[in-house]
Amino acid sequence: MAAPGPEGTPRRGFDLAALLAERGAERYELHARHLNHQLPRVLRTIGFDKVYERADGAYFWDADGQDYLDMLAGFGVMGLGRHHPVVRAALHDVIDASLADLTRFDCSPLPGLLAEKLLAHSPHLDRVFFGNSGTEAVETALKFARCATGRPRVLYCEHAFHGLTTGALSVNGEAGFRDGFAPLLPDTAVPLGDLAALERELRRGDVAALVVEPIQGKGVQEAPPGYLRAAQELLHRHGALLIADEVQTGLGRTGDFYAYQHDDGVEPDLVCVAKALSGGYVPVGATLGKDWIFKKVYSSMDRVLVHSASFGSNAQAMAAGLAVLSVIEDEGIVANARVTGDLLRTRLAELVDRYEFLAAVRGRGLMIGIEFGRPESLVLRGRWTMLQAARKGLFAQMVVVPLLRKHRILTQVSGDELEVIKLIPPLTIGEREVDRFLTAFTAVMDDAHAGGGLMWDFGKTLIKQAVLQR
Numbered sequence: 262m263a264a265p266g267p268e269g270t271p272r273r274g275f276d277l278a279a280l281l282a283e284r285g286a287e288r289y290e291l292h293a294r295h296l297n298h299q300l301p302r303v304l305r306t307i308g309f310d311k312v313y314e315r316a317d318g319a320y321f322w323d324a325d326g327q328d329y330l331d332m333l334a335g336f337g338v339m340g341l342g343r344h345h346p347v348v349r350a351a352l353h354d355v356i357d358a359s360l361a362d363l364t365r366f367d368c369s370p371l372p373g374l375l376a377e378k379l380l381a382h383s384p385h386l387d388r389v390f391f392g393n394s395g396t397e398a399v400e401t402a403l404k405f406a407r408c409a410t411g412r413p414r415v416l417y418c419e420h421a422f423h424g425l426t427t428g429a430l431s432v433n434g435e436a437g438f439r440d441g442f443a444p445l446l447p448d449t450a451v452p453l454g455d456l457a458a459l460e461r462e463l464r465r466g467d468v469a470a471l472v473v474e475p476i477q478g479k480g481v482q483e484a485p486p487g488y489l490r491a492a493q494e495l496l497h498r499h500g501a502l503l504i505a506d507e508v509q510t511g512l513g514r515t516g517d518f519y520a521y522q523h524d525d526g527v528e529p530d531l532v533c534v535a536k537a538l539s540g541g542y543v544p545v546g547a548t549l550g551k552d553w554i555f556k557k558v559y560s561s562m563d564r565v566l567v568h569s570a571s572f573g574s575n576a577q578a579m580a581a582g583l584a585v586l587s588v589i590e591d592e593g594i595v596a597n598a599r600v601t602g603d604l605l606r607t608r609l610a611e612l613v614d615r616y617e618f619l620a621a622v623r624g625r626g627l628m629i630g631i632e633f634g635r636p637e638s639l640v641l642r643g644r645w646t647m648l649q650a651a652r653k654g655l656f657a658q659m660v661v662v663p664l665l666r667k668h669r670i671l672t673q674v675s676g677d678e679l680e681v682i683k684l685i686p687p688l689t690i691g692e693r694e695v696d697r698f699l700t701a702f703t704a705v706m707d708d709a710h711a712g713g714g715l716m717w718d719f720g721k722t723l724i725k726q727a728v729l730q731r
């Protein structure tokens with residue numbers, strides 16, 4: 262029988278709550294049958310096949326009511342944590358307002374207001390294109406740079422990640438992502454921080470732009486101080502543009518509103534934003550740019566729709582974006598990311614001398630990389646070498662697994678074959694979460710050095726699998 266609707270009226274037709282109650286338990290099976298079948302397989306292998314029932318802020322809860330600390334924030338989209346009340350209220354309001362959204366032949370006020378608010382954080386930029394994801398924000402920047410300069414080639418940094426649609430994939434610095442999808446756009450990789458390599462490519466005269474993450478998501482590698490400013494000068498001297506991909510680093514993540522603002526005098530021609538912009542509720546992407554670039558793209562009335570998206574600027578995404586920017590301001594989110602990030606990084610760095618497996622702690626704000634490396638002492642070195650021989654990155658995976666299974670903290674390995682864990686928690690976390698993470702991490706490191714516990718049992722399973730996959 263149908264569940265009752267609002268105010269006791271009988272509900273007809275679709276009933277989400279009833280559907281979830283009836284079929285929710287089939288989630289892994291449904292996924293295996295109809296979606297990417299490898300995901301449930303991977304989750305089962307590492308014991309991550311949990312059933313989370315609800316979420317709030319930086320936590321989610323399973324069916325037994327146990328809480329999990331989220332240090333991953335949905336790959337960064339949950340910048341304000343889950344279900345921030347201000348964003349949630351804005352979404353209820355915008356749906357309840359029954360706006361005439363997406364008529365496509367009018368100018369609604371919300372995109373203009375969100376663009377105005379966003380542009381206030383990068384006063385050297387003038388205009389915004391709204392799309393639906395990070396990769397679309399990057400596609401837009403690549404298209405705009407090529408159109409504005411009339412040049413075909415795009416440069417990117419080794420190990421870069423800018424999304425997985427074909428254009429963004431062309432500037433991806435990992436073979437693992439590119440393999441099987443060629444041919445891509447004309448593109449060339451340069452090492453992050455290598456100005457001489459950049460200049461060599463620019464001298465060929467066919468480069469439209471360099472696209473760069475001010476801090477790379479993979480491995481949490483930061484551009485060296487002064488690199489972005491010097492790269493910008495070189496690019497401009499050679500008639501090319503600087504694109505800052507702030508999809509992950511933007512909106513306060515690194516303790517500045519944008520990570521490029523950490524260096525004086527950096528004024529990218531195009532800036533890509535997405536992830537946290539809509540509070541994790543609605544897909545959104547934004548490409549901010551200089552007036553002359555937009556004028557080249559939309560150069561005549563005929564070209565008014567030359568770059569557009571059916572769902573771009575939709576009211577829910579825009580309302581959520583406005584609410585997010587207002588929360589960032591009202592709740593001092595950028596300052597919190599800086600202060601809490603400094604605390605977490607400093608306390609983690611203090612452990613480097615205590616644990617031989619711990620090589621380095623780096624990052625800025627609440628984007629932190631914890632790198633593991635070869636220990637000095639003979640027994641530990643033996644274990645490390647055995648793992649490395651099976652597959653690079655296994656040690657970091659062995660840390661991530663007990664962090665979730667034993668300590669109920671969700672983290673991730675920061676890229677294939679990397680011995681680095683990346684922490685990108687909601688920017689709202691405080692001392693309580695820092696303490697919980699450090700207590701758990703210390704316990705996992707103690708186990709790792711003692712050579713026992715869940716960690717090494719799991720390590721043996723991983724080694725077997727790595728060897729079998731060869």
Ligand code: PLP
Pocket residue numbers: 336394395396397399422423424425474478506507508509510535536
């Ligand atoms: N750019 C960067 C720096 C990212 O980290 C990501 C996603 O992780 C993207 C682009 C792609 O964003 P999306 O997954 O929304 O397409």
